[in-house]
Amino acid sequence: MAKLSRRVLLGASAGGLLVMALGSRAAGNRFVAVRIASDRSYTRVSVEADGKLRYKYFMLENPYRLVVDVEDADLNPVLGNMAGKLPANDPYIANIRTAQKDGNTVRIVFDLKRRVLPKVFGLQPEGDVKHRLVVDLYPVAVAAKPGDPIRAFWDSRKPAADAPAVKRDRRPxxxxxxxxxxxxxxxxxxxxxxxxxxxxxxxxxxxxxxxxxxxxxxxxxxxxxxxxxxxxxxxxxxxxxxxxxxxxxxxxxxxxxxxxxxxxxxxxxxxxxxxxxxxxxxxxxxxxxxxxxxxxxxxxxxxxxxxxxxxxxxxxxxxxxxxxxxxxxxxxxxxxxxxxxxxxxxxxxxxxxxxxxxxxxxxxxxxxxxxxxxxxxxxxxxxxxxxxxxxxxxxxxx
Ligand SMILES: [Zn+2]
CATH class of the missing domain: 3.40.630.40 (Zn-dependent exopeptidases)
Structure with a gap:
């Protein structure tokens, strides 16, 4: 089970995987690495820290943005430089901005190229890898690839006749x-x-x-x-x-x-x-x-x-x-x-x-x-x- 989920969920990592150098400052929660990997099906941004990260996130429209607030954390160069690690051809993210929102909250804003379905979750330490906050961005509308259950699953979650910048066809x-x-x-x-x-x-x-x-x-x-x-x-x-x-x-x-x-x-x-x-x-x-x-x-x-x-x-x-x-x-x-x-x-x-x-x-x-x-x-x-x-x-x- 553990093996399978890693294979399925981390399937994109063969592409442009980028790892940043370790930060140097010791704080409450210290960011130690940022990884960004993407393929045509989704982009995964993984922020690694030496402690468990608490977070909140929300979406904004016009233009599309995903905002992630990480609590009990200080903005350090590892996180501050994450925009520089974004591949120019990433299908979903146009830019990444980071700021110290207040005394103990760091805000990460993903400026998006299109509407996405975000999944934000924490992962426990595994081997040499410490606590991670993972942001997965899925396209809202994708073509089904036969035999790919994950892809078929996400297809099944989208509203009928959905397309970027097109509103839902019904009221909530x-x-x-x-x-x-x-x-x-x-x-x-x-x-x-x-x-x-x-x-x-x-x-x-x-x-x-x-x-x-x-x-x-x-x-x-x-x-x-x-x-x-x-x-x-x-x-x-x-x-x-x-x-x-x-x-x-x-x-x-x-x-x-x-x-x-x-x-x-x-x-x-x-x-x-x-x-x-x-x-x-x-x-x-x-x-x-x-x-x-x-x-x-x-x-x-x-x-x-x-x-x-x-x-x-x-x-x-x-x-x-x-x-x-x-x-x-x-x-x-x-x-x-x-x-x-x-x-x-x-x-x-x-x-x-x-x-x-x-x-x-x-x-x-x-x-x-x-x-x-x-x-x-x-x-x-x-x-x-x-x-x-x-x-x-x-x-x-x-
Ligand atoms: Zn009752």
Whole structure:
């Protein structure tokens, strides 16, 4: 498996591989090498450092740019000179700019020749090679090469009739998931007996109105008091080809002490077990597994699944941060995005978040959740966060 993924993913390295000399300065995270390799199918930029790199990235249009912010790092000559290592004939990158954005963030801007599908991820040290931040740039539209499952996979992720500078042929589709329903009331307020399922539906309906008023398509997993099993919910989102999935809940614990909200994305562990379950149920399957088009080979399927999930989780985290920031304006929130194995978040190819709006087990929060005004604020916060995400997201996968 390890061998295969390296062969497939690093297949381009035979071409113009460039390695820069080691830097000289010792800092928190020191950049030690930059490698740029490209072939006709994609370009890989690999930044090596002596510590694990934390990063954020986003795309900009007019002109197309990919911006990568690397945290806890100082701009050093190794990184500063990376533009000089870019082959002039790289199919996707016109130029690379670097700057010290603030005290501990280095910004890398890739000026692009065309629209691309970026994949940004970290790699653990291996042999002599230290921690790496990898930026892969794939064409959004490529001609299929028969028998190349990776290529066929990326083809399958692009929207129909897509071409550079041509807009998507449909409006973004948001799937809202009011938690619980029907025979499952969810949590119940201690003072007012209000039910989580009703609160969630109310907030989802408000959010739907706001998003539709902004021109987005919105579907609801349920829009009435019906029971839909948790495992069916991500499947419904996939079938609808939703661009993102937002599950709305209210929290409850035994103690009446905890209050405030939180935004959750699928944990890596949850993702691995979801992938394992899907792959185990579809041993050697060709066709589609959980919305992901597969080759006929078990190991290739694994690689494809990992690629999709990495991108989906990165997108989910970005969505979660936007919504979290918006929600923080109206209630106490957990500062960071939370990770959990929630079954409802397990679609491998749909960015998904779960929002715990507040605690029904806490009197103060219960009063908030029972008020029309607070629910409307939450709906605004969700809608605004979703809009911010859709403003920068790369929605080329369907
Ligand atoms: Zn719930």
């Amino acid at each position: 589709l948001v799937m809202l998931d009011p938690g619980h329903g029907g025979k499952d009331p969810g949590a119940i307020g201690r003072n007012t007996r209000i039910r989580e399922k009703d609160i969630a539906l109310h907030i989802a309906r408000e959010t739907k109105k706001l998003l539709e008023a902004s021109g987005y398509q919105v579907l609801m997993i349920r829009n009435s008091d019906i029971f839909i099993p948790v495992p069916e919910r991500p499947v419904l989102a996939q079938k609808a080809k939703a661009d993102l999935f937002v599950s709305i809940h209210a929290d409850s614990v035994e103690s009446s002490e905890p209050r405030g909200g939180g935004v959750y994305v699928l944990s890596q562990k949850g993702a691995s077990s979801a992938a394992a379950a899907l792959l185990a149920a579809n041993e050697n399957a060709a066709g589609s597994i959980g919305g992901v088009n597969m080759g006929g080979n078990k190991d290739v399927n694994q690689v494809l699944m990992n690629m999709v999930q990495t991108q989906t989780i990165n997108d989910s985290k970005r969505l979660a941060r936007f919504v979290l920031n918006q929600m923080s304006k109206h209630n106490k929130m957990k500062n960071e995005v939370q990770y959990a194995g929630f079954g409802v978040l397990r679609a491998p190819d749909v960015p998904a978040i779960l929002i715990e709006t507040a605690f029904l087990s806490n009197p103060q929060d219960e009063a908030l959740l029972n008020s029309e005004a607070f629910r409307r604020k939450v709906a605004h916060a969700i809608a605004n966060g979703v809009k911010q995400y859709l403003g920068v997201a790369v929605l080329a996968r369907r």
